[in-house]
Ligand SMILES: Nc1ncnc2c1ncn2[C@@H]1O[C@H](COP(=O)(O)OP(=O)(O)OP(=O)(O)O)[C@@H](O)[C@H]1O
């Protein structure tokens with residue numbers, strides 16, 4: 001066990017370090033994380049969140065506060081539950097049979113999992129980019145404006161404008177502007193991924209959930225997506241899963257390290273990558289993980 | 291090191307190379323090689339294909355040869371009889387002693403010798419001799435030992451007629467108004483060609499007047515009668531003030547009816563007279579034919595459909611006759627108890643019924659599949675429903691026919707008649723077989739196919755697409771409507787194609803719920819309300835059965851069986867091609883480059 005002192009100087013913003021006893025046999029008794037954040041600064045508050053796929057528990061008492069207008073990166077080895085956590089935020093896991101949860105999440109102070117929540121309204125406030133690109137079987141144009149279509153918006157002017165803005169945002173506009181009516185399924189894998197990003201930002205969501213948005217992109221497109229994230233910061237709150245440490249370091253304000261369904265360390269990115277508090281985190285970041 | 295060892299061994303035993311790898315040789319079971327199975331599988335595929343291709347080829351060849359004009363042959367037998375006609379079939383058989391014994395004394399010895407030289411086996415020809423009204427038969431068997439000589443008379447004619455089947459003979463003269471007008475072969479034929487188009491035109495006119503004009507009049511009259519009857523029925527059930535009003539209405543209707551009747555009867559008479567004059571005009575001309583027994587018979591032009599000197603035709607003229615027969619087959623109505631003429635009503639009935647069926651079964655099946663796949667919670671009940679569906683697909687189709695007759699025709703149909711068509715009772719309107727009930731019965735029959743295929747198509751929609759839609763805030767219905775259904779559409783269409791093919795080829799249930807030997811009217815025509823779902827209809831599949839097995843002149847009808855089968859298969863192929871084309875377009879639109 002390493003020291004759990006905190007260095008006040010290093011935490012310039014109001015943040016606390018989240019840390020856990022890393023011995024997994026000890027149930028982590030953690031994390032009113034970033035507890036010094038005022039309510040108004042938190043957009044999403046995860047409280048003691050556990051999730052089971054059937055009998056198998058996948059998330060263990062995760063507590064973290066996602067600050068408003070910031071970019072928060074989720075890192076961790078494959079299979080540690082990053083996607084699961086992300087999908088829990090917009091309740092996509094509801095669709096899977098046999099999923100059970102405990103704990104709660106609060107979006108701007110309102111419970112996400114309360115029984116009277118309108119899930120559809122909730123999801124409309126969030127945009128999501130899935131880990132695998134999932135374009136719809138329709139034209140590129142219709143794909144992008146899908147969130148507006150289901151809201152019943154028919155005004156061609158608005159749709160056109162949103163389509164162009166979103167596609168530009170996702171760095172796809174130049175490639176597809178001449179063939180907006182073509183099937184989206186004819187795009188390449190990377191193009192499809194950017195299309196899904198465009199779709200996610202089309203409806204101006206409060207929170208943007210991105211699950212490895214740059215996993216199949218070339219460096220140029222990746223840079224564009226990162227640029228987009230930079231632009232959106234401040235206006236949107238972004239929760240991004242990434243396997244790319246440099247990317248996490250470049251784009252995020254805060255980083256959370258997850259391991260085997262538990263939140264291990266959660267700190268400002270600058271600190272996390274310069275001086276992680278736990279050895280596991282350090283090992284993972286430096287690629288010494290085994 | 292090993293290299294050296296091997297070398298030494300080779301040097302030591304150079305003459306026995308097979309012994310060198312002895313240590314490596316192991317027993318390898320045959321089953322571990324794929325090759326025998328490959329042969330087995332290939333063989334099986336070959337057998338299946340041969341059977342299918344063989345069947346199709348048979349139908350194709352027989353079906354397409356039916357209409358090709360045959361040569362006319364004349365057999366002269368030793369007992370002095372002559373047989374003029376077309377050879378439709380030949381076979382070998384063993385004639386009995388009596389058959390030879392029937393020959394005139396003079397030839398018996400010769401025939402016996404002839405047979406002996408062929409081990410008692412004779413070849414016989416089935417000659418279509420026609421001239422039914424004179425001989426009471428359409429066909430004659432002629433065996434080779436009976437034949438004295440055979441010729442192809444240069445100017446022998448085949449006449450296809452409206453009734454009594456074909457007529458064979460040689461033209462010798464032309465009659466107008468029962469009096470001899472010309473003699474001589476060429477001249478008579480010329481006159482025939484000159485007058486025949488006019489006769490044909492007039493005949494068509496008569497047909498039009500009888501069927502369309504008189505039909506429309508009858509229809510009008512029937513409507514007026516029904517109106518009166520309806521008022522009567524209403525009056526019977528009414529009381530008080532209502533009665534007064536109804537009484538007046540009835541009187542009005544009655545007056546209207548009598549007025550109409552008078553009018554119509556006048557019209558009727560006029561048209562009848564017109565028809566009579568036309569008929570008389572067509573009956574003026576006859577061509578005189580010398581038949582095989584030497585007598586001369588007048589053949590009225592009014593009864594002739596087509597005639598040609600079979601042994602004179604060039605290849606090109608044969609093609610023309612061939613095409614003309616196909617045209618008649620495809621576009622005309624049947625005549626002579628379906629064994630001649632066309633099958634247009636059957637084509638029409640089949641297509642309309644199949645489309646109607648698809649119209650019913652597709653939404654039903656797709657919606658059921660949607661519920662099963664997207665809404666129903668997986669569990670015992672859903673599994674039970676699936677099993678039941680699959681079993682339904684195995685129920686003999688005649689059972690569906692019985693169900694359709696009992697439920698649709700007798701129960702639903704009779705109830706509809708009671709409610710809406712009381713005036714027509716006791717004649718059933720919907721309470722008997724009809725195209726609607728047939729379509730519904732077949733829809734029921736093909737429902738499992740559509741449901742199973744649609745379910746599979748829905749299951750093949752990747753979950754990630756659904757999640758993507760949900761993540762955008764789509765409701766369940768929006769997801770299904772905008773994402774799931776379009777994506778599953780090609781697969782659903784495949785199910786519909788299968789259902790259509792199955793439905794179009796099904797006959798057994800139709801015999802109970804609406805297909806008939808001869809339908810007087812098409813299910814769609816010019817009389818309001820244009821689509822008559824209660825009418826019975828003709829169906830190609832049933833037509834095959836009827837022509838092949840119920841026909842009096844079955845030998846003549848047999849080729850029609852092949853042609854009709856060919857046609858039915860072609861129609862199914864066309865329906866399928868259209869659906870496949872549609873599916874491929876959708877497929878390219880929605881699925882193609884998906885990984
Ligand atoms: N639908 C599901 N049913 C059952 N178990 C699941 C399901 N989805 C994920 N899991 C399990 O939950 C665990 C966490 O999965 P998750 O997808 O969240 O991992 P991840 O951190 O996103 O990994 P990666 O970086 O590879 O995407 C894994 O062990 C996985 O097997």
Ligand SMILES: [Mg+2]
Pocket residue numbers: 082083084131211
């Ligand atoms: Mg993941």
